[in-house]
Amino acid sequence: MKLRHMLASIVLAMMSLPASAGGVPESNGTIKIMYSTWSSINIQAQIAGQILQKLGYTVSYLPVDDSARYPAFENGDVAISMETWATTQKAAFETSLATGKIVDLGSLSAHAKEDWWFPSYMKEKCPGLPDWKALKDPKCAEAFSTPETAPKGRYLSGPVDWGGYDVERVEALGLPFEVVNAGTDASMFAELKSAYERKAPIMLWIYSPHWAPAKYDGQWVEFPKYEDACYKDPKWGVNPDKAYDCGKPEGWIKKMGWAAGEKKWPCAYQVIRAYDLDSKTIGTLVGQTDIDGKKIEDVAKGWIDANEPIWKKWTTCGGQ
Structure with a gap:
């Protein structure tokens, strides 16, 4: 009887451990990270991707039109985006989030x-x-x-x-x-x-x-x-007959993910949730590519090499 209770306790303890405790990566599938048409999203995709590769994940980068991202995420064609701006994506993001097929992976410190x-x-x-x-x-x-x-x-x-x-x-x-x-x-x-x-x-x-x-x-x-x-509401604002008679919204820049992906790669998603950069850092990194002409991959690697104490705090679930 004691042995049976002991075995049951061990099984329960193992079940309570995070999936990453059994080994990272939890799945051999490729984590597809969104690329788009502006530099900062691609730089941050590379930073996140290179960090995940250090943990053993297989990563690829998939170009996706910003206006077409939501069907792609809901279908699992892409797993992670490092930038979703309230300024242009607020309504579409909230509509997609309501389907339960995408997840909000938290906001960056940067203000959009x-x-x-x-x-x-x-x-x-x-x-x-x-x-x-x-x-x-x-x-x-x-x-x-x-x-x-x-x-x-x-x-x-x-x-x-x-x-x-x-x-x-x-x-x-x-x-x-x-x-x-x-x-x-x-x-x-x-x-x-x-x-x-x-x-x-x-x-x-x-x-x-x-x-x-x-x-x-x-x-x-x-x-x-x-x-x-x-x-x-067209009745809102200075023109009672038309909507969009105002400036653009401002505020958050969110990370987002394919909801089913969090079950496949829980530690990777935990890393992305913890990931954070501020406006000054992002602007500086974009300047290195757009003004100095450096490759996006090299800019990302340079930040990772220079900021190991910062990003290692994001990767505790992977044993880093």
């Missing part, structure tokens, strides 16, 4: 902000800025025009898959601007660099954390402050 941005030298040609109502003045709009858009102003938006409702915002607020989408964030910031050096007119999508708002003197346009009702 992105919206229309202009260099400070443009205030001479549009002195009412940063108030959005200044953009309704045809003279101000023309100051931001190009031969292709004149007399309308030109707004350089991000790649199409970023979303952001810029066309809807222009229509709802009655702005005499034409939205032009950049092909990549690299081309967008290359155009900013060229315009800034020539003091040429430019209005574009800038986001933070990023090196650009620290490097260049400028301001975000001050649109009506975002509320959830702005995107959902």
Whole structure:
């Protein structure tokens, strides 16, 4: 009888241990981490992936359009994303989360902000800025025009898959601007660099954390402050007939995952939950790739090599 009780106790004790205690990796399957069209998500994907590889996991990186990520995650085609921004993904993220097929893996310390941005030298040609109502003045709009858009102003938006409702915002607020989408964030910031050096007119999508708002003197346009009702209820705001008559939301940058993946790789998911970088660190890392021209893989490895005491605290479940 005593032996039977002893064996039962041992079995119960083993059942109470985390899955990782039986060995990491818990599954030989490949953890697919999302890549996208901006540098910081890819740098953080590499940092997370290289750390997981040190624990013995097999990792691959899968390019996914930002607008198409949710079906991919819900179907298990990709397992982890290191960045999901409230600024453009809040509603879609919450809808997908409600299906139970994805999981919220926690927020980074970094604070997300992105919206229309202009260099400070443009205030001479549009002195009412940063108030959005200044953009309704045809003279101000023309100051931001190009031969292709004149007399309308030109707004350089991000790649199409970023979303952001810029066309809807222009229509709802009655702005005499034409939205032009950049092909990549690299081309967008290359155009900013060229315009800034020539003091040429430019209005574009800038986001933070990023090196650009620290490097260049400028301001975000001050649109009506975002509320959830702005995107959902046309009666909200300055235009009673259209939604999106406000600025973009700001706030969290979350990590997200395929829900079923947490059962396959519980320790890996625990590492991602613990993972955290702040805005300054992310902006610095992006500058190393976008300005200094370093490879993303090398930037990630450099951070890992220089910050072992930090990331080892994230990996305790893997015996590190």
